Every structure is written in structure tokens, then in C-alpha cells.
Amino acid sequence: MDEQQERHIVTLKDVAAASGVSISTVSRVLDDRTPPSRSATAERVRRIADDLGYRRNMFASGLRRGATGTIGVLVPRLTDHVMALMFEAIERTARARGSFAVVATCGDDPAEERRATETLLDRNVDGLVLATARLDDTLPALLRERGVPHVLALRTDGVSPSALGDDEAGGYFAARHLVDLGHQEIAVITGPWFTSSARDRLAGARRALAEGGIELPDARVISTGYGIESGHVAGRSLLDGGATRPTAIFAANDNLAIGVVAAASAAGLTVGRDVSVVGYNDIPLAAMLPVPLTSVRTAFDQIAASALDLLGGTDGAVTRALPTLIPRASTAALGR
Amino acid sequence: MDEQQERHIVTLKDVAAASGVSISTVSRVLDDRTPPSRSATAERVRRIADDLGYRRNMFASGLRRGATGTIGVLVPRLTDHVMALMFEAIERTARARGSFAVVATCGDDPAEERRATETLLDRNVDGLVLATARLDDTLPALLRERGVPHVLALRTDGVSPSALGDDEAGGYFAARHLVDLGHQEIAVITGPWFTSSARDRLAGARRALAEGGIELPDARVISTGYGIESGHVAGRSLLDGGATRPTAIFAANDNLAIGVVAAASAAGLTVGRDVSVVGYNDIPLAAMLPVPLTSVRTAFDQIAASALDLLGGTDGAVTRALPTLIPRASTAALGR
DNA sequence: CTGTTAGCGCCTTCAT
DNA sequence: ATGAAGGCGCTAACAG
Numbered sequence: 288m289d290e291q292q293e294r295h296i297v298t299l300k301d302v303a304a305a306s307g308v309s310i311s312t313v314s315r316v317l318d319d320r321t322p323p324s325r326s327a328t329a330e331r332v333r334r335i336a337d338d339l340g341y342r343r344n345m346f347a348s349g350l351r352r353g354a355t356g357t358i359g360v361l362v363p364r365l366t367d368h369v370m371a372l373m374f375e376a377i378e379r380t381a382r383a384r385g386s387f388a389v390v391a392t393c394g395d396d397p398a399e400e401r402r403a404t405e406t407l408l409d410r411n412v413d414g415l416v417l418a419t420a421r422l423d424d425t426l427p428a429l430l431r432e433r434g435v436p437h438v439l440a441l442r443t444d445g446v447s448p449s450a451l452g453d454d455e456a457g458g459y460f461a462a463r464h465l466v467d468l469g470h471q472e473i474a475v476i477t478g479p480w481f482t483s484s485a486r487d488r489l490a491g492a493r494r495a496l497a498e499g500g501i502e503l504p505d506a507r508v509i510s511t512g513y514g515i516e517s518g519h520v521a522g523r524s525l526l527d528g529g530a531t532r533p534t535a536i537f538a539a540n541d542n543l544a545i546g547v548v549a550a551a552s553a554a555g556l557t558v559g560r561d562v563s564v565v566g567y568n569d570i571p572l573a574a575m576l577p578v579p580l581t582s583v584r585t586a587f588d589q590i591a592a593s594a595l596d597l598l599g600g601t602d603g604a605v606t607r608a609l610p611t612l613i614p615r616a617s618t619a620a621l622g623r
Numbered sequence: 624m625d626e627q628q629e630r631h632i633v634t635l636k637d638v639a640a641a642s643g644v645s646i647s648t649v650s651r652v653l654d655d656r657t658p659p660s661r662s663a664t665a666e667r668v669r670r671i672a673d674d675l676g677y678r679r680n681m682f683a684s685g686l687r688r689g690a691t692g693t694i695g696v697l698v699p700r701l702t703d704h705v706m707a708l709m710f711e712a713i714e715r716t717a718r719a720r721g722s723f724a725v726v727a728t729c730g731d732d733p734a735e736e737r738r739a740t741e742t743l744l745d746r747n748v749d750g751l752v753l754a755t756a757r758l759d760d761t762l763p764a765l766l767r768e769r770g771v772p773h774v775l776a777l778r779t780d781g782v783s784p785s786a787l788g789d790d791e792a793g794g795y796f797a798a799r800h801l802v803d804l805g806h807q808e809i810a811v812i813t814g815p816w817f818t819s820s821a822r823d824r825l826a827g828a829r830r831a832l833a834e835g836g837i838e839l840p841d842a843r844v845i846s847t848g849y850g851i852e853s854g855h856v857a858g859r860s861l862l863d864g865g866a867t868r869p870t871a872i873f874a875a876n877d878n879l880a881i882g883v884v885a886a887a888s889a890a891g892l893t894v895g896r897d898v899s900v901v902g903y904n905d906i907p908l909a910a911m912l913p914v915p916l917t918s919v920r921t922a923f924d925q926i927a928a929s930a931l932d933l934l935g936g937t938d939g940a941v942t943r944a945l946p947t948l949i950p951r952a953s954t955a956a957l958g959r
Numbered sequence: 960c961t962g963t964t965a966g967c968g969c970c971t972t973c974a975t
Numbered sequence: 976a977t978g979a980a981g982g983c984g985c986t987a988a989c990a991g
Contacts, residue, residue, distance in 0.1 A: 298984060309962045314986060326960075342745055346691075347984030350682040350967050357746075365707040366907070375701055378728060387742060389725045392714060406723060409678055410693075515911040545911060552913035571702070575851040575881060577888035577913060634968060645978045650970060662976075683968030686983050 297341045306335045317343065319385075349411055358598065359407030360390045360416045361400065367513070368570045369540070369585075373418055373441060376591035384595060386413070393419060400426055408435065414598040420444045421481040438597040440590060443483045448600065450593035453607035454484045457583040458491025460612040461537045461565045464581065466499035469621035470535035470563060474507040476521045476547065477539040485510065488539040488567060507533060511543070518546020526554045526562065534562060534621055541566035541573050544580055548617070563618040579615035586610060633677045642671045653679065655721075685747055694934065695743030696726045696752045697736065703849070704906045705876070705921075709754055709777060712927035720931060722749070729755065736762055744771065750934040756780045757817040774933040776926060779819045779941065786929035789943035790820045793919040794827025796948040797873045797901045800917070802835035805957035806871035806899060810843040812857045812883065813875040821846065824875040824903065843869060847879070854882020862890045862898065870898060870957055877902035877909050880916055884953070899954040915951035922946060 299317075303310045308328060316324060316332045323329065349355040360377055362370040374390050381388040389410065393403040400419055404426065407415060414436035420427060420443055427447040430437045443449035465473050475492050478485035489508065496503050509525070511517040518538055525547075526532055538544035544566030551558050558564055558578045566573055569584035586608040593606040635653075639646045644664060652660060652668045659665065685691040696713055698706040710726050717724040725746065729739040736755055740762065743751060750772035756763060756779055763783040766773045779785035801809050811828050814821035825844065832839050845861070847853040854874055861883075862868055874880035880902030887894050894900055894914045902909055905920035922944040929942040 299986095300984080310984090311963080311986075312961060314984095315961090318986085324960085328960090342741070344686070344747070344984050345745055346682045346686040346747055347967090348986075350680070350686055350969090350984080351986045352967095355682075365701050365711055366704065368702065368704070371701040371707050375728060387727075387746070391723075392711060405678070409681055410723070411680075411682060515908065519911060545908070549911055549913050572851065572881070572908075575855065575885055577885050635970095636968080646968090647970080647979080648977060650968095651977085654970085660976085664976085680968050683983090684970075686968080686985090687970045688983095 296344075297339045298344070299341075302332065302336045302339055302341050305339060306332045308332060317341075354413050355411045356386045357410065357412045358386055358388050358414050358416060358595070359410070359412035360388050360418070361403055361407065362390060362392055362418045363395055364392050365390070368542070368572070369441075369513075369568050370418060372568075372570065372585075372587050373590070376587040377416060377440070377594065380588070380591040380595055388416075397421075397424065397426070400424075404430075414438070416440050416594050416598070418442065420447075420449075420483070422483060422486075423481055436598055438594045440594045441484060443605065445483070448597040449605045450590045450597055451483070451605065451607050452585045452590060453609050454487030455491040455494070456607075457567060457585070457610040458488035458493075458537070458539070459495045460491070460610065461488075461567065461583050462492035462495035463498070464565060464612055464614065464618060465535040465537060465563060466495055466501060468535070468563065468618060471501055471621075472533040473501060473503065473535045473537065474509070474525050474533040475503065475537045475539070476509045476511060476518060476525075476543050478511070478513045478543070480510045482513075485539055492537055513540050513542060515542045515546040515549075518543030519550050520546070522547035522550030523553070526550055526556060532562075535564070535618070536562065537565045537567075539567050541568050541570045541580065541582055544582070544617075545572075545576070548576065548578065548580070559616045559619050565618055569613050573613075574615065576617075578617050581615045581618040582613050584611045584613050632680075633675045634680070635677075638668065638672045638675055638677050641675060642668045644668060653677070690749050691747045692722045693746065693748045694722055694724050694750050694752060694931070695740075695746070695748035696724050696754070697739055697743065698726060698728055698754045699731055700728050701726070704878070704908070705777075705849075705904050706754060708904075708906065708921075708923050709926070712923040713752060713776070713930065716924070716927040716931055724752075733757075733760065733762070736760075740766075750774070752776050752930050752934070754778065756783075756785075756819070758819060758822075759817055772934055774930045776930045777820060781819070784933040784936065785941045786926045786933055787819070787941065787943050788921045788926060789945050790823030791827040791830070792943075793903060793921070793946040794824035794829075794873070794875070795831045796827075796946065797824075797903065797919050798828035798831035799834070800901060800948055800950065800954060801871040801873060801899060802831055802837060804871070804899065804954060807837055807957075808843075808869040809837060809839065809871045809873065810845070810861050810869040811839065811873045811875070812845045812847060812854060812861075812879050814847070814849045814879070816846045818849075821875055828873055842867075849876050849878060851878045851882040851885075854879030855886050856882070858883035858886030859890070862886055862892060868898075871900070871954070872898065873901045875903050877904050877906045877916065877918055880918070880953075881908075881912070884912065884914065884916070895952045895955050901954055905949050909949075910951065912953075914953050917951045917954040918949050920947045920949050 391403040393399040439449040566582040569582035573580040589608040727739040729735040775785040902918040905918035909916040925944040
């Protein structure tokens with residue numbers, strides 16, 4: 288279809304020459320930020336630009352305008368399914384709003400986080416979405432000082448604008464579900480203590496248990512990482528406990544839950560019969576496990592939308608998207 | 624530590640003024656592409672630039688130089704663990720070589736793939752890594768015509784430079800492993816037929832079976848998607864078959880294998896005893912499943928390194944990184 | 960609405 | 976080794 292050989296890259300000058308108007312006119316006609324003119328020349332210029340295969344040079348354009356139509360996203364790692372889902376949601380949302388999302392990964396290392404942030408800022412992003420916040424992190428404060436537009440996603444430092452899931456409610460739903468099934472011996476495995484999500488999910492679970500008049504001794508609360516391995520270790524320590532073994536476990540993350548399930552299998556227990564397990568986030572895999580996993584579904588799209596809203600917004604707001612409990616076979620009433 | 628308030632962004636001009644030299648000198652001193660000068664002024668300028676918190680404006684710089692130090696990566700989706708692993712490997716490698724990797728996702732839709740490619744090219748990437756190639760895809764041809772530096776990763780169209788895993792060898796290892804365990808009734812579930820990886824893995828499996836003098840009837844070969852769900856469906860159809868049921872299944876992807884395992888559980892079969900299952904890629908989850916999954920480990924880092932090598936290279940080469948079989952509990956000798 | 964003019968910040972000849 | 980000058984492609988004032 289396209290016959291033009293793009294050996295030479297088409298610039299505004301070429302389009303101007305071909306249309307017999309000035310460069311500025313072309314620039315204005317092709318400006319996508321204003322409602323497009325419907326005048327005859329405008330139409331013609333647009334057609335010619337299209338025929339020639341003109342594409343705006345983002346460097347030149349970005350140099351001149353302030354903004355770049357790019358937002359930077361920082362996540363610990365994309366191999367964490369939760370982060371991949373979050374980023375894809377942000378990417379979709381950004382695209383729908385006409386911008387482009389670039390991602391950088393930084394593991395769990397604050398120094399690396401700084402470095403990655405600088406890298407993104409160097410690329411003149413219009414704003415930053417951080418899915419890395421620790422409660423003890425000073426990066427958000429630094430960004431606030433520097434006046435860099437930013438928003439925290441999934442986790443908060445308690446100060447900067449944040450687009451969160453309602454982790455307290457999610458934790459409540461999960462634990463309430465177990466209580467409703469008649470469980471009394473319940474344990475909670477929560478994520479790293481430096482994440483707001485870990486604390487809030489535990490707080491929600493505590494509320495549900497308190498309502499049911501159920502004790503949650505400290506020995507039944509384990510704070511650990513967010514990886515499968517952590518769940519495996521925690522699960523083993525909970526399930527090997529013989530008589531004191533809990534009949535139900537709320538893992539504050541599907542990875543943890545998967546680790547727990549593996550530990551249960553290894554201990555000869557059947558999940559959904561001998562022990563009930565609830566996860567969190569409802570990653571697609573949850574539904575496809577040998578024993579489908581009950582989980583709390585996080586509204587990633589809603590969080591992404593809020594995040595981009597807040598990026599534009601004026602000052603420190605916090606949104607909390609309500610999650611949904613998805614009951615599956617991994618949880619069952621006590622005593623079958 | 625940094626005391627300067629970056630209200631005003633520091634440019635070369637500022638550094639020049641503060642050091643009492645010309646802009647061009649500063650520009651030269653700070654040019655990271657050439658071996659850094661060790662002269663007195665050079666050292667001083669570098670120090671001042673650092674103190675002032677100077678950061679090169681990539682737009683201005685990119686506008687002037689041709690290159691941007693950015694490579695674009697195109698993947699179908701990051702929620703596919705394989706793609707997340709591939710991208711992270713590319714990101715790491717790129718960073719180690721001083722560039723930055725940006726990713727775009729495009730699903731399985733060729734039209735969307737074009738759009739995403741244009742988006743990346745608009746951002747003046749120095750080159751493109753595509754992990755999306757279909758055998759019937761015309762995008763690589765288009766890029767070749769246009770002279771856009773690019774390399775295909777994981778999958779090839781058979782023409783453009785490609786950094787692949789040795790899928791034929793991997794398929795061979797997987798099937799050979801099953802043959803060695805004494806299995807005779809073996810089925811293969813392979814990925815979409817438009818991917819070179821699906822075809823090559825099947826070809827390797829065929830070779831191993833042929834060596835063992837084992838038949839692979841067409842009914843025992845299923846070509847499907849690369850998702851868990853596809854594996855579940857395929858697994859069900861293979862395992863429900865009563866007497867004709869295979870004793871071992873090679874799934875050309877861990878997702879497929881997980882789906883098969885779920886189907887096996889649902890059919891009341893114990894994986895590793897009643898049926899052996901081999902996956903492919905050895906995603907971290909594979910080792911953590913209730914029954915740890917035997918899989919063929921893909922050398923993502925090696926593929927990433929080759930990909931970036933080929934991006935710089937002259938013309939159409941193909942590299943194939945040798946994978947490794949990782950035996951686990953999901954495969955066992957026939958008859959226990 | 961259109962064209963002219965003047966840079967955005969940086970890099971790179973070309974002279975010194 | 977250094978400085979002066981021009982321009983990458985685009986956009987934002989400023990006239991007309």
C-alpha cells in the first residue's frame with residue numbers, strides 16, 4: 288500500500304513544501320492537542336501529511352513543548368504477576384488517554400529505586416506512577432519537594448497521592464468468608480511489613496475475626512515476603528504444627544497462597560478439605576490451579592484510572608478501589 | 624545531601640557559566656561516548672556539573688545525535704510469564720550496556736502490532752526487539768525494507784536476524800526424557816502453529832520418539848494457544864479418553880502444562896504417578912507447584928544478550944541458545 | 960487563519 | 976584543547 292520509500296524521513300518542511308503552505312501552518316494543523324480545524328487547507332494538509340507518511344519527531348516536539356505524553360511507571364519486577372497486571376492496566380488506560388507508559392523495574396532496593404527514578408525523569412516523563420512505596424520510603428517525599436508529579440499505586444507512604452485497592456476491606460472479606468464457613472482456627476500470612484497493603488489486609492482480617500469472636504494469636508500471624516517461596520515456608524511452619532494446626536489460612540497474596548498450597552500438598556493435606564486457603568489479587572492463575580483458589584479480586588483497571596486521574600489532580604488525595612471476594616474450591620465449610 | 628533546589632533545570636549553559644568555560648567544552652567533557660579526558664578542566668567541569676545536578680536533556684541530545692540509547696521491545700503481553708521473563712532479561716542486558724529498554728504490548732493482533740511498532744519508532748528507538756513473530760507475519764519484512772534495525776526474539780519468521788532458544792533440542796530433551804522413563808503412550812500439546820517455537824519443539828519431540836521407535840499418531844498431537852486454559856482443554860480431551868489415554872504428555876509451555884495438571888486432577892489422576900507431564904520454559908512457578916513440574920529451562924539471559932548483539936550486527940544471523948531439562952516430580956518411570 | 964521570527968538544549972563542524 | 980556559530984525539527988509569540 289504505502290509506496291513512498293522512507294529513506295529520507297519526512298519532516299514538517301516536506302509536508303509544507305508539498306502543500307504549498309508554511310511550516311507553522313502545518314504544525315498547527317497537525318497539533319493534536321486542539322480541536323482539529325475543518326477548513327479546506329487543514330483537510331488537505333492532513334491528507335498530504337498522511338500520504339507522505341509524516342510522523343512528528345517526538346524529540347523536537349518534546350524539546351519545544353514541555354510535555355511528552357509519556358508517563359513513567361516504576362515496579363519492583365514484572366515477573367511478579369500482580370505488577371504485570373498493574374502495569375498492563377496502566378498501559379491500557381494511558382493509551383486510551385493518548386499517552387504512552389514506560390516501565391522500569393527496580394527490585395526491592397531503595398538505591399536502585401532512586402536510580403530507576405532518575406532514568407525515567409531523564410526521559411522527560413510527564414509524571415511518575417510508583418508501585419513500590421514502602422512506609423519508610425523517602426522517595427515520595429523527595430519527589431514532593433522537587434515538585435515532580437507523581438502518584439503511588441497499590442501501596443502508599445501515607446502522604447503522597449495514592450491510588451489503592453481497599454486492602455482493609457479485602458482483608459475483611461477474606462477472613463469473614465472463613466469465619467462464615469465455620470472456621471475458628473485461622474492463620475494469616477501477610478506480606479512485607481513495610482507495605483501498607485500487608486498491614487491493611489491484616490487489619491481487615493482482624494476486624495472480621497473480632498466480629499466473629501475469634502482469637503488471632505501472634506503465633507498465627509506471619510509477616511513475610513510476597514513470593515511463592517515465602518508462602519511455602521510460612522505454610523510449612525503453620526501446617527506442620529500437629530494439633531495446633533489451623534483449619535484455614537488467609538494469605539495476603541496469591542503467590543503466598545500458592546506456596547501454602549504446595550506446603551499443604553507436601554504435608555499430605557488436601558486443600559479445600561483438610562485446610563482452607565484464601566489468596567489475594569485473583570491473578571488469572573488462581574482459577575486454574577488443580578484446586579481453584581478462593582481469592583480477593585483487585586480492581587486493577589479502576590486503580591489505574593484513579594492513578595492517572597490523580598496524576599493530573601492538584602493535591603494529595605487517596606482513592607481505594609473496592610475488591611471482590613471470589614469463592615472457589617480452596618475454601619470449604621469446616622468439617623467438610 | 625543534595626542542597627540545590629532544582630526549581631530551575633540545570634543546562635549546559637549553567638554548567639559552562641559556573642565553570643568559566645564555553646558550552647561546547649562542557650558538552651565535550653560530558654560526552655559519555657568517548658573515553659573521558661583526564662585533563663584538569665575536564666575533571667573540574669565534571670565536578671561542577673555533578674554538584675549542580677546537571678542531567679543531559681535527552682530530547683535536545685537525541686534531536687542532535689541520531690541515537691537515543693533506547694531500544695524498543697514488543698511483546699504480546701507481560702502477563703505471560705515467559706514474556707515478562709524475556710523482557711526483564713532484555714532490560715537487564717540493555718542496562719548493562721548503557722541503554723534503556725521500553726516495552727509495548729500488542730496482544731496477538733497483527734494490526735495492533737503495527738500500531739505498537741509505530742509508537743515505538745515514534746519514540747526514536749535505536750532498534751526493535753520483537754518477541755511476537757509469526758511465521759506468516761509481514762512486519763519483519765516491512766522493517767527490513769524500511770531499514771529499521773530489528774531482531775526477533777524467541778520466535779522467528781525465518782528471515783530476519785533472530786535470537787532464539789534451541790526449540791528443536793528442547794523438544795527432543797523433553798520427549799527423550801519421557802521415552803527414557805519407559806513411556807510409550809505419549810502425547811504432545813504444542814503452541815499456536817504460527818509460532819516457530821511450537822513447530823520446532825514438536826519436531827524435536829518427533830525426533831526423540833522416532834529414535835525410541837515410538838508412534839506419535841495425529842490424535843496425540845494437539846496444537847492450541849499458549850495459555851493455561853488451552854492446556855486445560857487439551858488435557859481434558861487427552862485424559863478423558865479411557866483406554867487410549869496417554870501415560871505421558873509433553874506440553875510445549877509451562878502454562879499448557881499447568882492446565883494439563885489441572886485437567887488431570889479433575890479427572891482424578893495423580894500427576895507423577897498416573898500420568899507424567901513435562902512443561903517448557905521452566906518459569907519459577909514450575910518448581911513451586913504442588914507437584915513440582917519437570918520443565919525445559921530456556922536461557923533467557925543468553926537470548927537477551929544475543930538479541931542485543933544481533934541488533935548491532937550487520938546481517939541476518941540466527942542464534943539458538945541451548946535449553947536444559949530440569950527433571951522434577953511431575954515425571955516418573957512408567958508403572959510407578 | 961496564515962506566515963515570519965526566534966528559540967528549546969544540545970552537538971558538531973570549523974577555526975583558532 | 977578550546978570557542979564561536981549554525982542547525983537538528985518543532986512550536987509559540989508576534990504580526991499581518
